[in-house]
Amino acid sequence: MKETADSITQSRRNFLKTAGCLTIGFSFSCQPLSASEKPPWQDSLPGSLRQQPQINAWLEVLDDGRIRIFTGKLELGQGIRTAIAQVAAEELDMDLNKVEVHLAETGRTPHEGYTAGSGSIENSAMAVRYAAAAARQKLLELAANRWDKPADQLNVANGKVQQKTGAEQFTFAQLLNGKQLEDDVRLPVALKPKSDYRWVGKPIPRTDIERMARGEPVYVQDLRFPGMVHARVVRPLAQGAKLRSFDVAALKKTVPGVLKTVINGNFLGILATEEYEAVQSQLFAREQARWETAKPLPDEKKLAEYIKKIPAKTRTVKESGDLKTIQQQEGSLLKASYFKPYHMHGSIGPSCAVALYQENKLHIWTHSQGVYPLREALKEMLGLETDAIHVVGVPGSGCYGHNGADDVAADAALLAMAYPGKHVRLQWSRDDEHGWEPYGSAMRMEAEARLDRSGKITHWRYDLWTDSHSTRPGGEPGNLLVARSIEKPFSAPSGGYSGGGYRNSEPYYTIPNLKVDAHFFEGPLRVSALRSLGAYANVFAIESFMDELAEKAGKDPLEFRLAHLDDERAMAVVKKLQELTRSEKMAANEGIGFAFSRYKNVATYCAVAARVFVDTKTCTVQVRKMWSVIDAGEVINPDGLKNQTEGGMIQSASWTLKEQVTFGREHVSSRDWRSYPIFRFSDIPEVEVVIIDRPTEKPLGAGEAAQGPTAAALTNAIYRACGKRIRDLPINLEVRGETRE
Amino acid sequence: MKARLVIEVNRKPYPVEVDPNTPLLYVLRNNLQLNGPKYGCGLEQCGACMVLLDGKATPSCLLPVGTIKKQSIVTLEGLTQPNGSLSPVQRAFVEQQAAQCGYCLNGMVISATALLAENKQPDDIAIRQGMERVLCRCGTQSRIIRAIRQAAKEANP
CATH class of the missing domain: 3.30.365.10 (Aldehyde oxidase/xanthine dehydrogenase, molybdopterin binding domain)
Structure with a gap:
């Protein structure tokens, strides 16, 4: 399956000497806080190229006419191997099957931190795109020198450089003569015009799925x-x-x-x-x-109250305008609190x-x-x-x-x-x-907002309580489970990555007076990064609360959101969702709910609708259909994006409707699929994903965008179906939820 | 104590020397070096280890190999034709790209094969019932349902 380390060429060894000194976990440290801090996209090398600019860190020319691409990311089922092959084949004008992708391996591939945070397209695929384009330039130059002809009279096709006029050609390997391209990628890099694309933007099937279906060794x-x-x-x-x-x-x-x-x-x-x-x-x-x-655990039934009482460190995530005036008499004031349990x-x-x-x-x-x-x-x-x-x-x-x-x-x-x-x-x-396994943290969210007489939000106050959202090893032995229990133990570092807890805690809406505070506790169970981190709970709370505010203001929930948005792309996904669901007719005990978020407030735009049926006798919810409209900028592989978004909605619906890590005073009691049930086929709704493709925009990570909006779309739909506001997860119509007055 | 047994897997007899209490899954994966059936829970709850036992989708993670007498065992590998071409169900899964991580794919393809053998034109409810035992965590079930519909259609146009 893998080659031995002995086949590493001398030039790779040289590149790797410089690769060891990178900081650990950089993909987390550069997380921007707000939408205003845009990454310097156009004027610097993209993604992981900034750390490792050498062409041969990313790309090797093989003697048999193929290209081997190195990525520091791992295939997790998100289809990154295919997406990376697509961008490489595109820039080098090769057939896809001539491009091999070598996944994360120390000593061979670039150090790209973690395969996490929907960052693999933005960081790894974009690095490969520029490295491949730079390689093409270099190969053309080499051929031009050999023939003593200007580069514009030469062509690149299928691993060869040819003269436009004659039959003379060199393979990439012949041009390199046993060497690799050790130059750094330098701006400007001439990228292929998007109008000439053959692979990028197309729903290229993943080849690994056939290997899986045949039972070949994959895992x-x-x-x-x-x-x-x-x-x-x-x-x-x-x-x-x-x-x-x-x-x-x-x-x-x-x-x-x-x-x-x-x-x-x-x-x-x-x-x-x-x-x-x-x-x-x-x-x-x-x-x-x-x-x-060991130390006894708290009462699981009172977890929502308990996590608010643990001593916490507070950090103000965002403050603007003046919150003191929230108590004024004009308009109306609304308050609500929400809870999300530990998830697996x-x-x-x-x-x-x-x-x-x-x-x-x-x-x-x-x-x-x-x-x-x-x-x-x-x-x-x-x-x-x-x-x-x-x-x-x-x-x-x-x-x-x-x-x-x-x-x-x-x-x-x-x-x-x-x-x-x-x-x-x-x-x-x-x-x-x-x-x-380390769970996704339990979280509590409290929101308070004032509406003016015209139905606009003037004030917004939001507090969240959370444990860490990443205790990944990142060079810390104490984050490895076993290191804590060996004879000479390492203690788990306190805190961990706090940024994940307030991910998407600032609403993407225009609100003049706003304050968001995050309170970090150290909870009773081991926690770490779970898909979308705190964004799931924050978007659930914010988008549920937006629904309550819309109702209070007497507005249509989507129109209410549009009235508070001023980003055209955000408005476009909401309007498209409106159009998709406009003609849906609800039967008795059915309801439709909506939600929107822009992941991390700087990445993918995603609006979700859910149509549910509530059986009021059995207090059960059947999700009939879910829609998602998604704008992830330039789309490398539309089918990959759809697959991720469909799956994200279904997984999030399972979290929202069914899931909760249970525990007694001594230990976690969710030990198998009976004690921690998840969606089975009878729970699966129909799903539909519509992509708004923006080929001239930067591609954005999208694998986590649907998690938050799905949760709120579901609870909002349940409210329309039966009048119960669900503010505590998982959804339980028997014991939780308030009836509409 | 080890015993000499012969099991019929993918239409061929295989002599194995194992403790007869060994669950079939480990015999298939380790003695026969097959990759199709996967370990998922060891509790018959998730379906990752499904095989066809006399044509019926059966979890292999607890089934002692010694209790299998003359039954025929077919794994994911055995669905592929001798000439290498995929079975209609395998092909439909590939064409519908009905996987993300693909770890559950074995249980899905095996269960769908058994379902379609029993019910050539399953409706939506029958598909869900037939697949209920197999868990997918990536949320690809909607694609899997599409793949089963495609396979049913191709078998009975």
């Missing part, structure tokens, strides 16, 4: 190596519980195939020849190991990794979203040199953020170092993933 779970052994880890039910005793001899007696039991502090792992022996060992050890109980990533395939420790070098195959940051954290945890760790990114089951991928890799690394010379395959169980 880290499918890796097999000669002599590979199987491992399982044994964790207590409660986070923070300490291992008191485990009878290693009794295990060996019960499962004779056990090769080794690794106990390191509170970490317990078992290696066996056969996978089923490892499974049996895990079951035995779960019964046999004794754990000291809930990957269908639990996390998995393969690790090998051999000749003082550790190799890890992982579906981590950041191979370089993982290496940095592992280096600290294991006391190894950077060069002694080689991390290879291999696709896994969809993760939608920071799930158990990094943790299982760290577990596997520990086991491999305790059992050198063999590939160790560690598969987490369903219980491991459900019980130990």
